[in-house]
Amino acid sequence: MLNSINIVWAAGNEGYHIERALRDYPEQQVLAALADQLVQAGMAEKYTDAMRRSVEIVDYHRNVQNGATVCKAAHAQLKQQAAANWVLA
Numbered sequence: 001m002l003n004s005i006n007i008v009w010a011a012g013n014e015g016y017h018i019e020r021a022l023r024d025y026p027e028q029q030v031l032a033a034l035a036d037q038l039v040q041a042g043m044a045e046k047y048t049d050a051m052r053r054s055v056e057i058v059d060y061h062r063n064v065q066n067g068a069t070v071c072k073a074a075h076a077q078l079k080q081q082a083a084a085n086w087v088l089a
Contacts, residue, residue, distance in 0.1 A: 022061075
């Protein structure tokens, strides 16, 4: 359970920081800073790949802000499929 709490805390912390960055700085600067950090963290080899990932991060964050719950829905789908498979077995 402790590991789950740590994961949720880390995700919420990241969400807080992207939200603050988008509020406090122009989008172009946020995207560039994210791309720089992705390259430094080894999560992207090339800057163009890092910039694409930066845009995806910002888009995902905005979708979540607007009520998207794709991760929650995917988790529910997997649980439902697992339960159906268990019943069939």
